[in-house]
């Protein structure tokens with residue numbers, strides 16, 4: 001991942017929109033690209049509040065909207081676990097598997113899905129541009145022990161994105 005090219009995309013977008021390149025916007029962009037896997041706006045906000053230059057909620061939400069518009073960030077709605085964001089520049093699109101008990105989110109990539117979408121698009125006369133696929137399940141351990149391996153860390157805040165990504 002070349003952060004320079006990400007920043008170039010953002011600056012070009014801001015310029016086209018007549019918006020300023022502020023240090024706050026740049027700080028948020030860099031923090032977003034330091035995140036691993038999907039994260040919530042609140043996680044990002046907390047993360048920034050713990051940094052040397054705390055930023056306002058409005059600035060963080062506003063900048064996330066800009067990053068969505070210029071496609072540097074993707075948005076996922078994970079059912080009751082809420083709204084998640086994820087860096088998207090130069091990344092192969094991943095699909096997500098969500099444990100409905102503990103909220104652990106895992107990514108997977110299967111090239112067979114690409115072929116299925118191409119076939120569906122061709123048959124229905126559309127060029128597929130993007131897709132979202134969320135699989136909902138429960139961790140194997142939940143079925144045998146009644147306890148998810150990540151439940152303790154996630155039950156206080158089901159929207160927390162601090163669960164490990166595999």
Ligand SMILES: [Zn+2]
Pocket residue numbers: 099100101102103104138139142148149150151
């Ligand atoms: Zn689980």
